[in-house]
Structure formats: C-alpha cells, structure tokens
Amino acid sequence: xxxxxxxxxxxxxxxLTVVFALVAEMLRLPRIALAIIIAGLLLxxxxxxPLLDVxxxxxxxxxxxxxxxxxAKLILLPATVLSLLLARAELAGTDREGTVYVxxxxxxxxxxxxxxxxxxxxxxxxILLSSLGSFALVxxxxxxxxxxxxxxxxxxxxxxxxxxxxxxxYWFGGTGSTLLSELSRLDSSPVVAxxxxxxxxxxxxxxxxxxxxxxxxxxxxxxxxxxxxAYLSVVPKIGxxxxxxxxxRDLPITMAWPLIIAVIAVLSMTYGYLAALVQNNIVRLLAYxxxxxxxxxxxxxxxxxxxxxxxxxxxxxxxxxxxxxxxAFAVVMVVGRTLETFKGIGRNKPALGxxxxxxxxxxxxxxxxxxxxxxxxxFGAAIEAGFTWLVVVAILNSVLSLAVYLRIVVPMYQKQxxxxxVAMSTPLISLVWVIALLLTIAIGLGAQLLFGQLNEYLxxxxxxxxxxxxxxx
Amino acid sequence: MYPLVSIxxxxxxxxxxxxxxxxxxxTQVVHGIGITTSGLTLLGxxxxxxxxxxxxxxxxxxxxxxxxxxxxxxxxxVDGISLPLVLLSALLxxxxxxxxxxxxxxxxAFVALMLLLETASIGAFTALDGILFYVFFEVSLVSMxxxxxxxxxxxxxxxxxxxxxxxxxxxxxxxxxxxGLYLGSETYTFDMRAWISDPPLDGTAAMLALVAMxxxxxxxxxxxxxxxxxxxxHVQAPAAGSVILAGVMLKFGTYGxxxxxxxxxxxxxxxxxxxxxxxxxxxxxxxxxxxxxxxDLKRLVAYTSINHMGYIIVGVAIAALATEPAIRAxxxxxxxxxxxxxxxxxxxxxxxxxxxxxxxxxxEMDQFGGLLKVVPILGWSFVLAAFASLGLxxxxxxxxxxxxxxxxxxxxxxxxxxxxxxxxxxxxYLRAIAQVFLGEVGEKWTTKTMPDLxxxxxLALGPLLLLTIALGVAPAxxxDVIHKTTANWQF
Numbered sequence: 001x002x003x004x005x006x007x008x009x010x011x012x013x014x015x016l017t018v019v020f021a022l023v024a025e026m027l028r029l030p031r032i033a034l035a036i037i038i039a040g041l042l043l044x045x046x047x048x049x050p051l052l053d054v055x056x057x058x059x060x061x062x063x064x065x066x067x068x069x070x071x072a073k074l075i076l077l078p079a080t081v082l083s084l085l086l087a088r089a090e091l092a093g094t095d096r097e098g099t100v101y102v103x104x105x106x107x108x109x110x111x112x113x114x115x116x117x118x119x120x121x122x123x124x125x126x127i128l129l130s131s132l133g134s135f136a137l138v139x140x141x142x143x144x145x146x147x148x149x150x151x152x153x154x155x156x157x158x159x160x161x162x163x164x165x166x167x168x169x170y171w172f173g174g175t176g177s178t179l180l181s182e183l184s185r186l187d188s189s190p191v192v193a194x195x196x197x198x199x200x201x202x203x204x205x206x207x208x209x210x211x212x213x214x215x216x217x218x219x220x221x222x223x224x225x226x227x228x229x230a231y232l233s234v235v236p237k238i239g240x241x242x243x244x245x246x247x248x249r250d251l252p253i254t255m256a257w258p259l260i261i262a263v264i265a266v267l268s269m270t271y272g273y274l275a276a277l278v279q280n281n282i283v284r285l286l287a288y289x290x291x292x293x294x295x296x297x298x299x300x301x302x303x304x305x306x307x308x309x310x311x312x313x314x315x316x317x318x319x320x321x322x323x324x325x326x327x328a329f330a331v332v333m334v335v336g337r338t339l340e341t342f343k344g345i346g347r348n349k350p351a352l353g354x355x356x357x358x359x360x361x362x363x364x365x366x367x368x369x370x371x372x373x374x375x376x377x378x379f380g381a382a383i384e385a386g387f388t389w390l391v392v393v394a395i396l397n398s399v400l401s402l403a404v405y406l407r408i409v410v411p412m413y414q415k416q417x418x419x420x421x422v423a424m425s426t427p428l429i430s431l432v433w434v435i436a437l438l439l440t441i442a443i444g445l446g447a448q449l450l451f452g453q454l455n456e457y458l459x460x461x462x463x464x465x466x467x468x469x470x471x472x473x
Numbered sequence: 474m475y476p477l478v479s480i481x482x483x484x485x486x487x488x489x490x491x492x493x494x495x496x497x498x499x500t501q502v503v504h505g506i507g508i509t510t511s512g513l514t515l516l517g518x519x520x521x522x523x524x525x526x527x528x529x530x531x532x533x534x535x536x537x538x539x540x541x542x543x544x545x546x547x548x549x550x551v552d553g554i555s556l557p558l559v560l561l562s563a564l565l566x567x568x569x570x571x572x573x574x575x576x577x578x579x580x581x582a583f584v585a586l587m588l589l590l591e592t593a594s595i596g597a598f599t600a601l602d603g604i605l606f607y608v609f610f611e612v613s614l615v616s617m618x619x620x621x622x623x624x625x626x627x628x629x630x631x632x633x634x635x636x637x638x639x640x641x642x643x644x645x646x647x648x649x650x651x652x653g654l655y656l657g658s659e660t661y662t663f664d665m666r667a668w669i670s671d672p673p674l675d676g677t678a679a680m681l682a683l684v685a686m687x688x689x690x691x692x693x694x695x696x697x698x699x700x701x702x703x704x705x706x707h708v709q710a711p712a713a714g715s716v717i718l719a720g721v722m723l724k725f726g727t728y729g730x731x732x733x734x735x736x737x738x739x740x741x742x743x744x745x746x747x748x749x750x751x752x753x754x755x756x757x758x759x760x761x762x763x764x765x766x767x768x769d770l771k772r773l774v775a776y777t778s779i780n781h782m783g784y785i786i787v788g789v790a791i792a793a794l795a796t797e798p799a800i801r802a803x804x805x806x807x808x809x810x811x812x813x814x815x816x817x818x819x820x821x822x823x824x825x826x827x828x829x830x831x832x833x834x835x836x837e838m839d840q841f842g843g844l845l846k847v848v849p850i851l852g853w854s855f856v857l858a859a860f861a862s863l864g865l866x867x868x869x870x871x872x873x874x875x876x877x878x879x880x881x882x883x884x885x886x887x888x889x890x891x892x893x894x895x896x897x898x899x900x901x902y903l904r905a906i907a908q909v910f911l912g913e914v915g916e917k918w919t920t921k922t923m924p925d926l927x928x929x930x931x932l933a934l935g936p937l938l939l940l941t942i943a944l945g946v947a948p949a950x951x952x953d954v955i956h957k958t959t960a961n962w963q964f
Contacts, residue, residue: 309543312542350582361615366611366612366614366615366641367604367607367608367611367612368608368612372608372611376604376648376652377543379648379649379652380543380652380655380656383649383652383653383656384656388649391649391652392649395645395646395648395649396642396645398641398645399638399641399642399645402637402638402641403638406634406637406638410622410630410634413619413622413623414630447540
C-alpha cells in the first residue's frame with residue numbers, strides 16, 4: 001500500500017492541487033488558483049522524474065507505472081501549464097475564470113490516468129472524468145455557440161461512453177476480470193474479443209476524435225474559447241491515444257486488431273485533411289487537422305507489440321504534437337480566427353509569421369522539425385509491423401496536409417488590403433508560442449535525448465512481448 | 474584538422490542568423506554579408522577541393538552521434554561524385570549573391586533564405602546519412618518555395634504552390650525507400666556508406682525501393698513526364714532563384730540517382746537499366762523539341778535543362794548496363810562532368826535572361842532584335858553561353874556529352890539517337906540568337922533603355938563564362954577528381 005501510494009505521488013499531487021485551487025476559487029482568488037495549479041503541475045512533473053526507470057503496476061495491476069505513463073506525465077503536465085497560460089491570457093477577468101483552471105487540471109489528471117490504464121474500470125473512470133470536465137470547459141462562454149457545442153459534445157459523449165461500457169462487459173464476461181493483462185485469455189473466444197475491441201474503439205475514438213467518432217470536435221473547438229480548443233486538441237487526445245496503446249499491448253495478436261485500427265487511421269487522416277481543405281475558420285481547420293493527426297498516431301498503435309519502435313515513436317510524436325499544436329493555436333489567439341485575418345501577418349509581424357510557418361511545416365512533417373521526427377519514427381514502426389500500405393497512404397496524406405497548411409501560409413505573405421485587423425498579443429501568449437517554437441525545433445534536432453531515455457524501455461518491452469507470447473503457448 | 478566540411482556546410486546558416494539578427498541593417502550591409510558569407514563558403518569548398526578525395530569510399534568524413542538508438546548520425550564527407558558538385562554549388566551561390574545585390578524588396582529575408590538554401594544544397598551533396606540527406610533535401614524545398622512566392626514574377630503564388638506540392642509529393646517516396654533501406658540493413662543504421670558497401674535490400678524489395686527513389690529523383694531532375702512543374706517554376710522564379718534551381722537543385726535529382734538508386738540498389742538498377750535509359754532518351758529528346766516550340770526565352774532555357782539532364786540519365790543508365798569497367802567509368806565521368814557543365818552554362822544563361830528582363834521587362838523573343846549592336850557584351854556573352862549549351866567543342870558541355878555518347882555507342886548503339894537532341898538544340902539556339910541579337914535593331918532599344926552590363930553583372934557572369942571555356946578546353950582538372958571515384962566503381 002505504501003509502495004503503491006509512493007509510486008502515485010504525481011497523481012496525488014495533482015489531486016491535492018485541484019482541491020486547494022478549488023478553495024482559492026471559492027474565495028474568488030483566481031490568480032491564486034492559477035498559481036497553485038501551475039506550481040502543483042510543475043511539482044508533479046518534477047516528482048515524475050524519479051519514476052523514469054520504473055516499470056511496474058500499482059493496486060493489483062489496475063494502474064501501470066511504465067515508460068508510457070511516465071512520459072505521458074512529462075509531456076501532458078507541461079502542456080497543461082502552457083494551455084493554462086493561454087487560458088489566462090484569454091479569460092482573465094471573466095466570471096469564474098478560476099473554475100476553468102480547476103477543470104483543466106482535473107481533465108489533465110484524467111488524461112494521465114488514461115495513459116497508465118491497466119484496468120477497464122480505470123478506463124471508464126478516466127474517460128468519464130475527462131469528458132465531464134471538458135463539457136463544462138466548452139460551455140464556459142455561455143453564449144449560444146458554446147452552449148450548443150457543449151450540448152452536442154455531451155450527447156455524443158454519453159452515447160459513445162455507454163456503448164463502450166456495454167461492450168467492455170463482454171470482456172469482463174470473457175475473462176472474469178476487469179484487468180487488461182487478462183485479455184490474452186480471450187484468444188479462444190474471438191467474437192467476445194472483437195465486441196470489446198469495438199467498444200474501446202468507440203469510446204477512445206470519440207475521446208481522440210478519430211473518424212467516424214469525430215463529429216463533436218469541430219463544433220466543440222469552435223464554440224469553446226480558443227485556449228480551451230488548444231487544450232482539448234492536445235491533452236485529452238494524447239491521453240486517449242496512449243490508453244489505446246496500453247490496451248492493445250495486451251490484446252492477442254491473433255485477432256486482426258491492427259487491421260481494424262489501420263482502417264480507422266486511413267479514414268481519420270484522409271477525411272480530416274479533406275475536410276480541413278475547405279475550412280475558412282482557422283479553429284475549425286485546426287480541429288480537422290487534429291483529427292487527421294490522430295490518425296497518424298494510430299500508425300504507432302498498429303505496430304505495438306510487433307515493432308520496438310512503436311512506443312518510442314508514440315511518445316516522441318506526442319511531445320512533438322503537443323508543442324506544435326499548442327504553438328499554432330497560440331498564434332491563432334494572437335491573429336484571429338479566420339483566414340482573412342492572417343493576410344499580411346507574415347509581413348507585419350515577421351517573428352510571429354516565422355513561428356507559425358514553423359508550426360505548420362512541423363505539422364506537415366517537414367524536417368528537421370519535431371513533427372518530422374515523430375512521423376518518421378511512426379512510419380518506421382508501421383513498416384516494420386508489415387503495414388507498408390498504411391505508410392504509403394499516410395505519406396499521400398502528408399501531401400494533402402501540405403495543401404491544407406499552405407492555405408494559411410500563403411495569405412500570411414500576401415499584401416494586406418487594410419490594416420484594420422490589428423493583431424493583439426500579450427506577453428503570456430508570446431511566452432507560450434516562443435516556448436512551443438523552441439520545443440518544436442529542439443525535439444526535431446534532439447530527439448535522441450528522449451530516445452536515450454526510451455532505450456531502456458526497448459529492452460523492457462521485448463520482455464513484455466516475450467511474456468505475452470508465453471501466455472499464448 | 475578542423476572540421477572543414479561541416480564549417481563549409483553551416484557557414485551560410487550562420488550568415489543567415491546574423492542577417493536575421495540585424496533587422497535594422499541597411500540593404501547594402503545585408504547584401505555585403507550575403508556576398509562575404511558565400512565567398513567564405515566558396516573558400517571552404519576550394520580548400521575541400523585541395524584536400525581531395527580518396528581512391529576508395531569517402532574522404533574528409535566527419536561524424537557526430539545524433540540518434541544512436543536508431544543508428545542515425547550526423548555524417549558528412551565527399552567523394553569524386555559529390556566534391557565537384559559542392560564546388561559548383563558554392564561558386565553558383567557566390568555569383569548569384571553578387572548578381573542579386575540589386576534586390577531591394579525585403580533584402581533581409583532574401584539573403585537569409587538564399588543562405589539557408591546554400592546550407593541545404595551543400596549539405597545535401599555532402600550528407601552521408603539517410604535522414605540527414607532527407608533533411609537537407611526538404612529544407613531546400615521550403616526555402617525555394619518562399620523564394621519563388623515572394624520574389625517571383627506575375628503568377629508567382631500559384632507557381633510556388635505547384636512547385637512545393639509537386640516536389641514534396643515527389644520527395645516522399647524517397648522517405649519510404651530510406652525507411653526500407655534502414656529496416657533492411659543488418660545493423661539498423663542510416664549510414665549511407667553502409668548502404669552502399671553492402672546494399673541492404675534485394676529482390677522485389679530492392680526493386681520497390683528503386684522505383685520509389687527513381688520517382689523522387691525523376692521529379693527533381695526532372696525527367697519526362699514528371700517535368701511539368703519546372704517550366705512554371707522557372708518562368709515565375711526570380712533570376713537568382715532560377716540560377717540556383719537549375720544550377721544546383723536539379724543536380725539533387727541526378728546526384729540522387731547515382732548515389733541512392735544506383736549505388737544502394739545496384740542489381741535492381743541494372744535490371745531496370747534499359748527502362749531508365751529509355752526514360753533518359755525520351756527526356757533528352759522531349760526537352761529539345763519542347764524548347765524548340767518556345768517563344769519565351771526563359772522557358773526555352775528551362776526546357777533545354779530537361780534536355781541536358783536527360784543526357785545525364787542516359788549516361789548513368791549506360792554505366793549500369795556496361796560490362797567493362799573502363800566504359801562504365803567513361804559514362805559516369807561524362808555524367809558527373811555534365812552536371813558541372815550544366816550548372817555553369819545554364820546558370821550563366823538564366824542570369825543573362827534575367828539581365829535582359831531587368832532591362833526590357835519582357836522575355837518574348839520577337840520583342841527583341843539586333844541587340845548585339847546595342848549591348849555587345851551582353852550579346853556576345855549570351856552567344857558564348859548558348860554555343861556552350863548546344864555542345865560546341867572547346868566549351869563546357871562538349872567533353873561531358875562526348876564521353877556519354879562514346880560510352881553509349883559501345884554499350885547500346887541504338888540509344889545514340891539521343892544525339893538528335895544536339896541538332897535540335899543547335900537549331901533553337903541559333904534561332905534565338907538570330908531573333909534576339911541579330912537583324913534590325915528594334916526602335917525601343919537604345920543604349921538608354923538598354924544599357925550594357927554593369928560591373929556587378931560582369932563580376933557575376935565572368936567567372937561562369939571563364940570556367941565554361943576552361944572546362945571545355947581542359948576538363949582534366951575536374952575529371953581527375955571524378956575519375957578517382959569512378960575508376961574504382963564497385964557496381
């Protein structure tokens with residue numbers, strides 16, 4: 001028990017942070033709440049560092065402390081801090097701004113839980129916690145748009161989550177346990193395994209906004225404050241993707257789950273970029289782009305268990321995605337929500353323009369930026385897993401994505417018709433995009449720093465594969 | 474020994490950062506930094522030249538671990554194929570900086586982008602690591618996109634977009650091939666030297682990788698039918714961009730065909746040799762005939778590029794098909810020399826067309842006439858470059874094309890029909906010279922509207938023309954370097 005609690009120190013710190021911040025908010029001290037949360041999240045990040053080499057589970061296998069979940073904390077918690085800075089810049093002075101910070105922190109806790117999921121009940125808990133917080137965040141502006149978006153989001157989430165819980169009951173029936181590590185027992189009853197898998201795909205697919213469970217995302221992002229859209233497109237999404245990885249690690253490879261996921265990857269990438277191609281609202285464009293990027297994540301998921309590159313590539317792409325997507329949203333907060341407002345911005349504000357170009361090219365996957373390294377490793381993992389065709393599709397989609405993102409870049413360097421739209425920047429937003437810019441470049445050039453840490457894990461992972469194989473025999 | 478290759482590669486990048494950090498500096502200073510940096514880079518390249526190449530493998534190798542877990546490292550070095558191209562790139566950038574010292578529109582961004590492009594170009598030729606090569610390859614695309622989109626002519630946005638998307642689509646198969654070579658290599662490495670000395674793929678996998686690489690480099694070269702981006706990009710690009718695009722960036726294609734396609738999947742390349750040869754012949758003839766149909770001087774030069782690059786493809790294919798090492802070396806020598814000659818001659822031609830356009834604001838040949846009397850230096854320079862381009866003996870293209878045709882006759886005599894291209898280019902250049910520079914002087918063109926070359930333009934053009942003659946009269950000083958590698962060719 002003491003050991004388990006000691007291993008959960010980062011999560012416990014986040015939970016306590018939420019409580020204290022809530023008290024501060026009740027006293028109407030939003031700045032104090034924000035300070036508490038940022039300090040708490042950074043403390044939790046620091047407390048995660050000693051766990052880097054740990055590979056174990058706590059509370060009877062229901063929660064995993066392994067490289068995946070530890071790195072999820074190291075990526076998601078700083079990303080949450082950056083999102084909070086954006087939220088502060090956008091929402092300062094509004095009624096009940098402190099609740100935003102508290103909810104964001106709670107959703108991050110849920111995302112971190114998802115990334116270490118070892119039990120279907122923790123999965124349900126994580127998704128519900130993350131969803132409930134997100135509804136309120138989207139509805140925060142309390143205008144028609146936001147309310148409608150939150151309502152759609154809520155209905156969609158309720159249905160998908162119910163279906164998921166229903167499907168998960170099959171896995172429980174088949175294995176007699178809620179533990180994911182028992183899933184390999186389903187080898188002899190493929191129908192049960194597939195029903196449960198579809199349930200998980202629906203539940204996590206909604207959370208990660210994968211096609212065809214993405215319908216809520218563009219509306220929710222558009223209705224929500226931009227900073228919240230930025231947050232939702234990064235932290236809960238990465239949490240859900242990593243939960244996916246945790247689950248498929250235990251699925252018997254004999255059932256064709258990689259193929260099912262590959263099909264969803266193709267749908268997400270292609271639909272996401274095609275839909276993004278016709279958007280004029282940049283937030284919606286980035287929403288569809290994040291749907292497509294989620295499809296790229298799945299290239300790593302299909303390779304879990306067959307390629308040693310799979311988990312490192314997922315982690316590196318998570319870090320890259322968090323940096324470049326938050327950066328792009330931060331620039332949108334400065335410039336404005338429509339393509340029209342981007343006209344001439346590259347000439348008027350050269351530094352901001354260069355930063356946006358870097359974020360967008362990184363999203364395309366152009367070297368030597370972070371997105372390239374992440375995608376390159378994902379491609380390598382998928383090829384090694386025998387999914388060369390999927391990589392070819394992903395590569396073709398990269399070309400499509402270039403067209404999508406250049407739709408933003410091209411007007412940036414055109415002549416401005418009028419200078420009525422003056423971009424407003426605050427030091428906080430500038431801080432965020434500068435940090436994101438540095439990270440986008442640094443992750444691209446210094447991926448080895450992450451990789452060196454992950455290397456330890458590669459050997460651990462092969463052991464993991466070996467044990468699951470021995471289960472089969 | 475200091476890391477000369479790395480210094481040469483990254484010096485322009487340092488210059489670019491310097492320019493960007495001095496946002497208030499006046500235009501002259503900015504161009505001065507550009508010229509100085511590229512001049513120093515040229516000195517670096519010259520010193521690399523004096524250090525030379527080795528008989529086997531790569532010389533002047535510099536290596537730092539980058540991502541050791543996946544076998545990627547920063548590795549650079551040169552051999553007889555890449556060293557002449559490094560020197561060519563450094564020279565072309567230097568003279569282009571002199572030529573474009575007139576640019577007044579956003580000089581900071583222009584110089585910084587050009588310097589970034591220089592790092593990417595020299596980096597691509599010296600990279601000995603699969604990922605590193607790809608990085609430089611793509612960075613060059615991005616910088617060229619902005620170059621065309623910002624400083625190009627009337628329809629630049631569309632041309633830049635087409636160029637970027639087309640060549641980006643073209644470059645992605647290479648990424649697949651690199652991944653395939655990596656996963657096929659025994660030790661999981663991105664070291665290109667290992668891929669060359671022990672080709673990782675065989676059978677169908679090698680053929681698929683070869684096809685992927687050929688698509689990438691065929692788009693870049695460009696080979697018919699993947700060439701459609703080239704005329705659009707060239708016509709809209711600023712003159713400086715055209716010089717670099719034709720002189721340096723097209724070489725990525727042919728260099729890649731030798732370095733990647735030929736050396737890393739040699740058996741598959743040999744099997745596909747006849748097909749590649751056919752593509753080369755068609756490209757050379759198509760380029761010549763398409764150039765014949767142009768009335769726009771810049772489009773004409775652009776299409777003759779397709780023709781000249783076609784000869785290089787022919788040369789490489791012949792080298793692969795040849796059974797005798799001596800013939801193979803001849804074909805490769807010719808091909809690499811052709812890359813250098815094409816860089817010098819086409820660089821000069823695009824510069825001259827740019828100078829004409831600066832003066833006349835048009836490139837339509839029928840708008841000119843009798844210019845030899847108005848601008849004798851410009852005129853005779855164009856005549857010299859045009860004669861070089863059509864392969865006149867004593868000028869740069871002749872020794873290169875001669876060696877290619879010689880090897881072709883010995884290996885696949887039928888492919889010699891490609892020599893028809895020379896006749897066509899001779900015809901079209903003579904027509905162009907007659908229309909633009911001979912005959913009656915148009916009323917519009919007086920020494921006032923059409924001054925002769927300025928000192929700056931002479932300084933930019935002079936080195937290229939002198940080297941065109943030097944390479945034609947005495948090609949040995951370059952051939953010796955190339956031959957050192959091709960004489961011991963293992964494939």
